[in-house]
Amino acid sequence: MSVSGSESGRGRVGLFVTCLADLFRPSVAWASVQLLEQAGFEVAVPDRQTCCGQPAYNAGDLPTARRVARGILDAFEPFDYVVAPSGSCAGMLRLHLGRLFVSEQETAARAEHLARRTHELTEFLVDVASWTGVAAEFPHRVTYHDSCSSLREMAVRDQPRALMAQVQGLELVELGDRDVCCGFGGTFCVKYPDISTKMVSDKTAAIAATGAETVLAGDLGCLLNIAGRLAREGRPVACRHVAEVLAGTTGTDPIVPVGP
Amino acid sequence: MMDGAAAARFPEASARALGDENLQAALRLLGEGFQARRTDAVERFAGFEDARDAAVAAKTRTLRNLDRHLETFEARCREHGGVVHWAETPADARQIVLELLTDRGVRALSKGKTMVAEEIGLNGFLEANGIEVIETDLGEYIIQLAEEAPSHIIVPAIHKTMPQVADLFRQHHDQAKAGSFPRRTPADLVAEARAVLRRRFLEADAGLTGANFLVAETGSSVIVTNEGNGDLTQTLPQLHIVLATIEKVVPTLADGAAILRVLARSATGQDMSAYTTVSTGPRRPSDVDGPAEYHVVLLDNGRSRLLGTPAEEVLRCIRCGACMNHCPVYGAVGGHAYGWVYPGPIGAALTPALLGVGAARHLPNASSLCGRCEEVCPMRIPLPKIFRYWREQEHAARLNSERMRLGLALWGWFAARPRLYRLATGVAMRVLSRLAGRSRRFRSLVLASGWTRSRDLPAPAGRTFLNSWKRRS
Known part of the structure; x- marks a missing residue:
């Protein structure tokens, strides 16, 4: 295992990278590491992590979900906190992992212990770390998409907004119907593509109505879905994970480059 | 009956759709x-969350001793001169209703709104047996004219739409009048x-209603309406038949009141519906009106099998419709796409229990698990959890597609082996990133057509985070 960061003694955070950030957009994980370090935590990235197991769990394949979950329990045992730049994956670790082990008392206890230590990134920075040190600039009009799992499983709504309010120049315009799903839903979006498309089209229309140049969110699943639809519709709105803006690492391209 | 298939x-x-x-x-x-x-109604009522808890507690208590409360209901109903009929299956219920009608020479039956009648396919059955059915709820009346099933x-x-309704009325109503x-x-x-309907109420020889709930301690049935049609249906004819499923019983009137406090607020955003009517037995000598006979048909149709399973919480449902009003999937496709009586989230949770996991397998799968239904459900039914339960049953019975099973198994094999996963995803992401070229997106991609038919797939960065992190440290 590899460890980085200061030794300021606020505690050790195991970063749950999330498979989408790992595979599609490493900049989200780098930004997360940077923010956690700025907030005074020592950050480790256990290299035995892969995925939270939701694809199997939500498909009803509990044996597979269980196999993946055991790996997570092992990998994240030694940390004070486990933080994920995703409400969806954090929700899986906090609320669902234990359900997989109802008949294994000892493993269930480990899952319960993990659940207590698990946080979504913005929730952790605001509620646990009480961190107000955002030192970033983003002079753009943005809107924010709340992922359903952040909103309803992790009670994350005000935290990203509190952090965005510290970003120089950032103007937040709220979305209409902001508590409505974007239509991603994991494998839902490919199992029922027509319905998913209708949902994401409603979302991109709502985004366009804000006049924002950039849409931010705390979950890459939603962002890939929204960015993909915006690009297909030719709408010139950039998509980024909120961590990139908070860390000030917006020199990279947005999720899909805007423009022809 | 709507076709289960x-x-x-x-x-x-x-x-x-x-x-x-x-x-x-x-x-x-x-x-x-x-x-x-609904949002307005909830904001107006500071005690809404407490009222939800009280309603949930009332119904939970009911379900814990459902058999006892049903027996009490029957005994009290009988004391007041009513008759309770037990129906295990839809066929049993249809036959009981038919015999009640034919024994009394009933030719026309007026009907208040009841989803259970849809569930057992009552209208078609009665009409095939020579009995005219008059729907008196405006919405039910419209779809009866259109020869369609309810979609909500x-x-x-x-x-x-309004123009469609106007067309139906033009076609079906006496032009002269x-x-x-x-x-x-x-x-x-x-x-x-x-x-048009006022005249028809008077033509009916019998009236059939559903029940929003049944009260065990008084043997009463309670209906909640906004049009008053239910009252005319149950008080004008000589015979009143109540058709209800077994989980509709609550122990006491106070429990019923707990449900009323959340029902209309969740359904239509009213504090109370316009009419809340309690029926206890047939007309007594001192009553000014009411039926000469009062019968309650209690249908099980698979519900008792749900008790004790992870899906039993669907039995708390009070049929307010809030889940479908707030569901983005229902909002996209409407109710008919679900193919059976109960659409939307509650339908997706209940239908597999009634039709079987195989026939209904799509319904609990066609959800992004966004959880908005659970958030607004006044009875706090954990609908996403129940969708997952049905998906688990489907997977365990090998009813999902072979392609899905294979994909999950393959992914799971790698995801449980971090080193191999790292190697395989490292290669795959690098290849994909190269293939995407300078546009940084895929407009179409083999094996991802479900995604790329309507949206671009953003390209992966190239090197995965975990591989880069290893280099850094």
Whole structure:
């Protein structure tokens, strides 16, 4: 295992990278590491992590979900906190992992212990770390998409907004119907593509109505879905994970480059 | 009865629904109408969350001793001169109703709104046996004219636009008399339906209603309506039949009141519905009106099998419709796509229990698990959890597609082996990143057509984070 960061003694955070950030957009994980370090935590990235197991769990394949979950329990045992730049994956670790082990008392206890230590990134920075040190600039009009799992499983709504309010120049315009799903839903979006498309089209229309140049969110699943639809519709709105803006690492391209 | 096999055709039906402009126009009203009104009602009532807890507690207590409360209900109902009939299956219930009607020479039956009648396919059965059925709820009346099934449990004709309703009335109403109705506004249409239906109430020899709940301690049935049609249906004819499922019973009137406090607020955003009517037995000598006979048909149809399973919480449902009013999937495809009586989230949770996991497998799968239904459900039914339960049953019975199973197994094999996973994803992401070229997106991608048919797939960065992190440290 590899460890980085200061030794300021606020505690050790195991970063749950999330498979989408790992595979599609490493900049989200780098930004997360940077923010956690700025907030005074020592950050480790256990290299035995892969995925939270939701694809199997939500498909009803509990044996597979269980196999993946055991790996997570092992990998994240030694940390004070486990933080994920995703409400969806954090929700899986906090609320669902234990359900997989109802008949294994000892493993269930480990899952319960993990659940207590698990946080979504913005929730952790605001509620646990009480961190107000955002030192970033983003002079753009943005809107924010709340992922359903952040909103309803992790009670994350005000935290990203509190952090965005510290970003120089950032103007937040709220979305209409902001508590409505974007239509991603994991494998839902490919199992029922027509319905998913209708949902994401409603979302991109709502985004366009804000006049924002950039849409931010705390979950890459939603962002890939929204960015993909915006690009297909030719709408010139950039998509980024909120961590990139908070860390000030917006020199990279947005999720899909805007423009022809 | 709606065809149970239609639930298996959800993907085709939902594609049709998405292309139906009239339906899409009708569904747009959900957001500005029902959602906004519920939000207002909840904000007006500071005790709403406590009222939810009380209603949940009342129903939970009921389900724990359902058999006892049902027996009490029967005993009290009998004391007041009513008759309780037990029906295990839809066929049993249909036969009981038919015999009650034919034994008394009933030729026309007026009907208040009842989803259970839809569940057992009552109208078609009675009509095939020579009994005329008169729907008296405006929405039910509209779809009876259109020869369609309800698409919503409290707004059965929500899929119809006003011009479509005007057309139906033009076709079906006596031209000479109906000529005086302008049919320009919804109010015109309501006035027309009322005028036509008033006469018909008097023609019925028997009335059939559902029940929002049954009260064990008094042996009463309670209905909640806004049109008053239920009251005319149950008080004018000599015979009143109540058709209800077994989980509708609550122990006490106070428990019923707990449900009333959340029902209309969640359904239509009213504090209370216009009419709440308690029926206890037939007309007594001192009553000014009421039926000579009062019968309650109690249907199980698979519900008792749900007790003790992870899906039993669906039995708390009070049929307010809030889940479908707030569901983005229902909002996209409407109720008919679900192919059976109960659409939307509650339908997706209940239908597999009634039709089988195989026939209904699409319904609990066609959800992004966004959880908005659970958030608004006054009875706090954990709908996403129940969808997952049905998915687990489906997977365990090997009813899902071979492709899905194979994909999950392959992914799971790698995901449980971090080193191999790292190697394989490292190569795959690098290749994908190269293939994407400078546009940084895929407009189409083999094996991802479900995604790329309607949206671009953003390209992966190239090197995965975990591989880069290893280099850094």
